[in-house]
Amino acid sequence: MNKQDWKILLVDDEHEFITTLAERLELRGINTRVVFDGESALLAVAEDEPQVMILDVLMPGIKGLEVLERVKRTNPNVQVLLLTGHGSTRDGIEGMRLGAFDYMMKPLNIDTLIEKMESAIDYAGKAAKLGQ
Amino acid sequence: MRDALFMGRMTAQATHEMQNILATIRESAGLMEDLLAMGGEGFAHAERFKKGLGVLAAQVERGMTLSEQLNYCAHAPEVCPAGSEVNDALRALAVLFTRIAARHRVRLAFAPGRAGLRTSLRAVEVMDLAGLALDCALPLLARDAELCLRVVEQGGLAEARVEGAPYAEMTAQPVFAELSARAGALGVGLRPGPQGAGLVLALPAPRA
Structure with a gap:
């Protein structure tokens, strides 16, 4: 699948960080939708299911792991990459147990992020074929 | 606490x-x-x-x-039933102590031991003791010398070694009395390194 066809949802309450990341991804031909909290993330997933959701663990309101849990219940095909911080490797591991595809620590390396998104999309494609 | x-x-x-x-x-x-x-x-x-x-x-x-x-x-002050990971505690100390060593114009190196070595002490206690040991050594070193904080496994137990200054001279430093008292209170062995070079902190075993 071409990068132009990817559907990526970015979720983080750090506005400057996540909008700049979106801009960098768009420069690489990857379309994204950005939301800034867990509630909006759940709505965005319900409206227009993304293939991959980049999800910050520590957000005010609904926490990242709860968003993950709810999305995996309603839209199991959405692959979730968690963004964790210092000392939150445990959150990353817990997230994997809850069905996250992978987790990464901030600050990000954009090339690594794109590689992980590509792997997640490949995985989702294969999983969907097996499910048919 | x-x-x-x-x-x-x-x-x-x-x-x-x-x-x-x-x-x-x-x-x-x-x-x-x-x-x-x-x-x-x-x-x-x-x-x-x-x-x-x-x-x-x-x-x-x-x-x-x-x-x-x-x-x-x-x-680091948190109590963890499994104790603390010695490499992690001393790595953090070494990173944050680098600037203190630089003020003495000394280079601080860190040599980790086997991954997963633990002790029953809280991380803050491991860091405090090793920090006091570094304080004993720093004034003794020549400009541009290297001081090494090393983690060693000895008989299945973790040791923190401060290498680069003679043990006898370290014991003469005013801060050594505090180190000795703290080590005694926490059940940590304190002895000279091989051939009297450096200082060894023998850390207690993790709880079973």
């Missing part, structure tokens, strides 16, 4: 914020780099601009290392 836990909690919050700030700086610098790569041919100061971005990237890395170890310190 309650004070330390509270300050740790506050510090951990601050390090999360620092991490977000550094992540935003990295993305912004990355965006400038991307834009420069896409259309910087006509930009007269492109090379200087790139150099500036390189400096930003290096400083972000530096800030990340520091905030990561500071975050570790923030959690």
Whole structure:
């Protein structure tokens, strides 16, 4: 699948960080939708299911792991990459147990992020074929 | 202990914020780099601009290392039933002690031991003892000398070794009395290193 066809949802309450990341991804031909909290993330997933959701663990309101849990219940095909911080490797591991595809620590390396998104999309494609 | 836990909690919050700030700086610098790569041919100061971005990237890395170890310190007073990981505690100490060593014009090196070596002590206690041992050694070293903080496994137990100064001279330092008293109170063995060189802290075994 071409990068132009990817559907990526970015979720983080750090506005400057996540909008700049979106801009960098768009420069690489990857379309994204950005939301800034867990509630909006759940709505965005319900409206227009993304293939991959980049999800910050520590957000005010609904926490990242709860968003993950709810999305995996309603839209199991959405692959979730968690963004964790210092000392939150445990959150990353817990997230994997809850069905996250992978987790990464901030600050990000954009090339690594794109590689992980590509792997997640490949995985989702294969999983969907097996499910048919 | 309650004070330390509270300050740790506050510090951990601050390090999360620092991490977000550094992540935003990295993305912004990355965006400038991307834009420069896409259309910087006509930009007269492109090379200087790139150099500036390189400096930003290096400083972000530096800030990340520091905030990561500071975050570790923030959690170091917490009691963990499994005890603390000796390499992690002493790595954090070494990173944060580098500046203290530099003030003495001494280079501080850290040599980790086997991964997973644990002790029953809290991380803050391991760091405190090793910090006192470093304080005993630092005034004794010549300019540009190297002081090494090494983790060694001895009979299945973890040892923290401070190498680079003679043990006899370290014991003559005023801070040694405090180190000795703290070590005794925590059940930590204190002895000279091989051939009287350096100091060994023999840490208690983790709880079964």
